[in-house]
Structures are given as C-alpha cells and as structure tokens.
Amino acid sequence: MRKYLVVSTSGDPDSRSRKMGRAAYGVLTEKKAPCEWLDLCELDLPLCDAAQCYEHPATQKVNAAIQNADGIIVAAPVYNYDVSASAKNMIELTGSAWEDKIVGFLCAAGGMSSYMSVMAYANSLMLDFRCVIIPRFVYATGSAFADGELKDPKVVERIGHVSAELVRFTEALRG
Numbered sequence: 001m002r003k004y005l006v007v008s009t010s011g012d013p014d015s016r017s018r019k020m021g022r023a024a025y026g027v028l029t030e031k032k033a034p035c036e037w038l039d040l041c042e043l044d045l046p047l048c049d050a051a052q053c054y055e056h057p058a059t060q061k062v063n064a065a066i067q068n069a070d071g072i073i074v075a076a077p078v079y080n081y082d083v084s085a086s087a088k089n090m091i092e093l094t095g096s097a098w099e100d101k102i103v104g105f106l107c108a109a110g111g112m113s114s115y116m117s118v119m120a121y122a123n124s125l126m127l128d129f130r131c132v133i134i135p136r137f138v139y140a141t142g143s144a145f146a147d148g149e150l151k152d153p154k155v156v157e158r159i160g161h162v163s164a165e166l167v168r169f170t171e172a173l174r175g
C-alpha cells in the first residue's frame, strides 16, 4: 500500500491552511490510507543556507517524512502572491527527497485575487523533481471559516476530492 503525508507549512497558531490540512488528513485516514501528519511549526527548521542546514535534526526529520511518502498534500498560506517562504524553505531544505512524488495543494488566502499563486511552486516541483501535480487544488479565503473552524461545505467537499485524487493518482502512477 502506498504511503501519504499531509504537511502543514504555516507558522500561524490559528492557521486556516492547517485546518484544511487536518481535514485532508481526516479524509485519508478514513479511507484507511497510511498517512502521516507533519506540522512545520512544531519543528525548529533552519533557513536553507545550502550548507549546515542539511545536518539539522529538524531538516532530517522533514526529509525522512517526504522520502517515506508516495503522495503528499501541502497545506500552505498564500503570502505576497506566492506560497509562504516557509513552504518554499521546506523544498530548499529537502530538494531531491521530492523526486517523483505525487503532490496536491490546499491554500489559504486573504482574497480571491491570488488564486493562481501556487503555480510557481507547483512548477518548481514539476520541473526540478518530476513531481506529478494533482490538477485540482483547494483555495479558501476567510469566508470558508466561522468560529475558528472550516465551515464551507464546498471547501470541505473539494478537500475530499483532492484527497481522493491524491490516492487515485498515487496508486495508478506508483503501482
């Protein structure tokens, strides 16, 4: 059976993308897909310096989690019309661990005008590491949340679709 990872990249204790990631993790575990949860904010990850950062225990933990997974969902905040620097730093730290992974995205943003923001990140995973990107991602703004919880049924449904597509693609492509 293929292995899955949901990684939350936001540093905000009240992160919305983390809540989206938890929902995807719930869907995957309900499907009995072997799935790990990784929250970067619980780790003391260094910034990539292309040198000592690779020896850091937190880097090695993230690297191992990525290596170990066949399909990965990245839950990320949109910052400055891109995903957050923390999400990019994760790739800089772990590089070739991403090779040939199947990857889906859940993005939390402040408004609808940053809808395509994940594309540069997706392109770098495709072109640098030959990742296969699920051609369906979830993009949610604050209106999908109420009382600190993810409430919008359409967003919940889309998270279910992305999670199911992750399993379908991963089983098909990695046998």
Ligand SMILES: Cc1cc2nc3c(=O)[nH]c(=O)nc-3n(C[C@H](O)[C@H](O)[C@H](O)COP(=O)(O)O)c2cc1C
Pocket: 010, 011, 012, 014, 015, 016, 017, 018, 076, 077, 078, 079, 080, 081, 082, 108, 109, 110, 111, 112, 113, 114
């Ligand atoms: C530094 C910074 C930059 C941001 N830039 C954007 C942006 O370009 N487009 C957007 O829609 N929202 C932007 N936002 C809003 C965040 O995407 C929003 O707060 C989202 O919920 C963050 O994800 P998180 O809750 O998982 O941390 C920005 C927020 C911060 C703090």
